[in-house]
Amino acid sequence: MSAISSESLTKVYSDFVNKKLSVTALNDFTINVEQGQIFGLLGPNGAGKTTFIKILLGLVNPTGGRASILGTLLPDVKVRERIGYLPENHRYPGYLTGEQVMLLFGGLSGMNHAETKSRTPSLLKLVGMEQWAKMKVKKYSKGMMQRLGLAQSLINNPDVLFLDEPTDGVDPVGRKEIRDILKRLKSEGKTIFLNSHILSEVELISDRVAILDKGKLLKVGTVDELTVTDTNYEIGFTGSLPENFHHEAAATVMKFRVDKQIISAELKDASELNHLIDMLRRHGIDITHIAKKRTSLEDSFINLIKREVAS
Amino acid sequence: MKLLTLILATFRELFSKATLYVLLGISTLIMLGTLASVSAEHTDEGVILKAFGNPVSPPTPVEEVETLVFGMQTGLAKGLFFGIMLFGVFATASVIPDSLEKGTVDLYLSKPLARWELLLGKYLGAVAVMLAVILYFIGGIWLGFGIRTDVWNIQFLLSSFTMTFMFACIFSIVLILGVVFRNAAIPIIGSFLYLMFIDNLLDSREEILFLFSESKIYRGILDGLYYILPQIAGMQRSLAEQILHKSMEWKPFVQALLSSSAIFIFSAWIMRRKDF
Numbered sequence: 001m002s003a004i005s006s007e008s009l010t011k012v013y014s015d016f017v018n019k020k021l022s023v024t025a026l027n028d029f030t031i032n033v034e035q036g037q038i039f040g041l042l043g044p045n046g047a048g049k050t051t052f053i054k055i056l057l058g059l060v061n062p063t064g065g066r067a068s069i070l071g072t073l074l075p076d077v078k079v080r081e082r083i084g085y086l087p088e089n090h091r092y093p094g095y096l097t098g099e100q101v102m103l104l105f106g107g108l109s110g111m112n113h114a115e116t117k118s119r120t121p122s123l124l125k126l127v128g129m130e131q132w133a134k135m136k137v138k139k140y141s142k143g144m145m146q147r148l149g150l151a152q153s154l155i156n157n158p159d160v161l162f163l164d165e166p167t168d169g170v171d172p173v174g175r176k177e178i179r180d181i182l183k184r185l186k187s188e189g190k191t192i193f194l195n196s197h198i199l200s201e202v203e204l205i206s207d208r209v210a211i212l213d214k215g216k217l218l219k220v221g222t223v224d225e226l227t228v229t230d231t232n233y234e235i236g237f238t239g240s241l242p243e244n245f246h247h248e249a250a251a252t253v254m255k256f257r258v259d260k261q262i263i264s265a266e267l268k269d270a271s272e273l274n275h276l277i278d279m280l281r282r283h284g285i286d287i288t289h290i291a292k293k294r295t296s297l298e299d300s301f302i303n304l305i306k307r308e309v310a311s
Numbered sequence: 312m313k314l315l316t317l318i319l320a321t322f323r324e325l326f327s328k329a330t331l332y333v334l335l336g337i338s339t340l341i342m343l344g345t346l347a348s349v350s351a352e353h354t355d356e357g358v359i360l361k362a363f364g365n366p367v368s369p370p371t372p373v374e375e376v377e378t379l380v381f382g383m384q385t386g387l388a389k390g391l392f393f394g395i396m397l398f399g400v401f402a403t404a405s406v407i408p409d410s411l412e413k414g415t416v417d418l419y420l421s422k423p424l425a426r427w428e429l430l431l432g433k434y435l436g437a438v439a440v441m442l443a444v445i446l447y448f449i450g451g452i453w454l455g456f457g458i459r460t461d462v463w464n465i466q467f468l469l470s471s472f473t474m475t476f477m478f479a480c481i482f483s484i485v486l487i488l489g490v491v492f493r494n495a496a497i498p499i500i501g502s503f504l505y506l507m508f509i510d511n512l513l514d515s516r517e518e519i520l521f522l523f524s525e526s527k528i529y530r531g532i533l534d535g536l537y538y539i540l541p542q543i544a545g546m547q548r549s550l551a552e553q554i555l556h557k558s559m560e561w562k563p564f565v566q567a568l569l570s571s572s573a574i575f576i577f578s579a580w581i582m583r584r585k586d587f
Contacts, residue, residue, distance in 0.1 A: 054417075054586075054587070057420065060586040061584065077424065078423060080423040080424075083421065085417070085418075085421035087414060090414045090415075091414035091418075093327075105422065107312065107313065108419065108423075109423060110312065152418075
C-alpha cells in the first residue's frame with residue numbers, strides 16, 4: 001500500500017473577475033510515495049509544492065483528480081490522526097509555553113491529556129527543546145520554533161510526516177540534528193514527505209525525489225537517477241594521448257576536456273560516445289573505464305528547470 | 312475531547328488579551344458602584360430605595376419593595392446590555408480571524424478536525440468566556456442588590472444566561488463576517504451596526520422603513536430580513552419581562568436560535584469551500 005498517492009491532481013486558483021489571473025498551481029499531478037521512504041519534493045517558488053501538501057491535508061480543495069493517504073481516499077478527517085505536519089511559517093500562540101503547545105495539539109489530534117503529557121517531554125528532548133519547555137513561545141527564536149514545530153508534528157506518533165521547509169531558520173548544527181531525527185524516524189518505518197529549497201539536504205536524506213515546476217511534474221526518481229546525466233561521460237585511459245587527438249576529437253565531439261588520465265565529454269548521443277571510443281582505440285589508447293557522470297542534485301534541478309523554461 | 316480542547320484553548324486565548332481584563336475591570340467597578348450606591352432605608356412610612364444617597368422611590372410598603380428593585384434591575388440591565396454586548400464583541404471578535412490566519416489554520420486543519428468543528432469550538436469558546444464574564448458581572452450586581460436591599464431576584468441572576476444566549480446570536484454575525492473577511496475589524500463594525508441600527512430598524516420597520524415605499528418587494532425584503540436575522544430587540548423586551556417576573560415571550564428566542572444556527576451552518580459551508 002502506498003503512503004501517499006495522487007492521480008491527475010489539478011488545482012486552479014480561479015480569479016472570477018479576471019480569468020487571465022487564474023493560476024494553475026497543480027497540473028495533472030500523479031505521484032506515488034511508498035511507505036517508509038523519505039520523499040523530497042523540489043521546485044522553484046510557486047511550483048505547487050505547498051499546494052500539493054495542502055490538498056493532501058484538506059487545506060485546499062482540488063479542482064480535479066484524486067489523492068489518497070495510507071489507502072484512504074481524500075478528503076478524510078479520520079486519516080489525519082495518522083499524519084503529522086510542520087507547515088512553513090507556522091504560528092503558535094505566543095501566550096502558550098512550548099509544553100502547552102504540545103498539549104494543545106495533542107488534544108486536537110484526539111489524544112487524551114495523560115497520553116499527550118507523557119509523550120511531550122521525550123519529544124521536546126528529541127528536538128533539543130526540553131530546557132525551554134516552560135518558556136513562552138513568543139520568546140522563541142526562529143530555530144526554536146522550527147524545533148518545536150517538528151516536535152508538535154510528532155505528537156500523535158504519525159505514520160506519515162509532512163515537513164514544509166523543516167530546517168528554515170535552523171543553524172547548521174541544528175540542521176544536522178534534524179536530518180538525524182528524520183533518518184531515525186525513517187528507520188522506525190515512518191514515511192516522510194519533505195518540501196525544501198535546500199537541495200543539498202534533500203540529496204543527503206531522500207530516497208526518492210520529484211521535481212515540480214509550474215504545477216507539472218518534471219521528473220521523479222531516486223537521487224542517483226536524477227543526478228546521473230545522459231550526455232556527460234567520463235572515460236579513463238592509460239598512456240598519453242597523441243598530439244593530433246585534441247584536434248581530431250574536437251571536430252566530432254560536442255565538448256570535451258582532458259584532466260590527467262580522464263576525458264570528460266559532453267556528448268549528443270551514443271554514436272558520439274562510440275566515435276570517441278573508436279578514436280581512442282585507433283590511437284592504441286587503453287580505456288580503463290567509461291561512466292556516466294553525475295551532477296549534484298542542485299545542478300540537475302537547475303538544468304531541468306532551465307530546459308523547462310526554454311521549452 | 313477535541314471540541315473541549317478547542318473551547319479551553321479559546322478560553323486561554325481570550326484571557327491572554329488585555330481587552331477582556333478591561334471588560335472585567337469595568338464590570339467590577341460597576342458592581343462595586345452598585346454595592347456602594349444602592350440602599351434601602353426602612354422608615355415608619357415604608358421603605359425608601361436610594362441610589363447614591365438620593366431617594367429613587369417614595370416610601371413604599373415592604374411587600375412592594377420587590378417590584379421597585381425589579382424595576383431598578385430591569386433599567387440597569389437594559390442600560391448595561393449594549394455595553395456588555397459591544398465590549399464582548401470587541402473582546403472576542405478576533406477569535407475567528409486569528410484562527411484562520413496563514414500558519415495557524417494549517418496547524419488546526421492538519422489535525423483530525425473538521426472545519427465546522429474548528430468553527431464550533433471557537434464559537435463555543437468565545438460564548439463560554441462571555442458566559443463567565445456576564446455571570447461575574449450580573450452575579451456581582453445581583454449580590455450587591457441582595458445585600459443592600461434584601462431582595463434576591465433570582466430572575467435577574469438567571470438573566471445572565473439570557474444575555475449570554477443573546478451574545479451567542481450576535482456572535483453568529485461576527486462568525487460569518489470573520490469567516491468571509493478573515494479580519495476582526497469588519498465583524499466588529501458589522502455586528503455594531505447590526506446591534507445599534509439594523510436590528511432596531513427592522514424591529515420597527517412598520518413604523519419607520521415602510522414609510523419610504525409601498526412597494527411589495529421592498530417590504531417583502533425587509534420582512535424577510537427581519538425573520539432571517541436574529542431578533543435582538545425582541546429578545547431584549549423578553550429580557551425585561553424575565554427580570555420583572557412577567558411571562559416571557561419565547562418567539563424571539565426560538566427565531567434567534569434558528570437564525571443563528573442557519574448562520575452558523577452557512578458559515579461552515581463557506582469555510583468548507585475556502586482554500587487556506
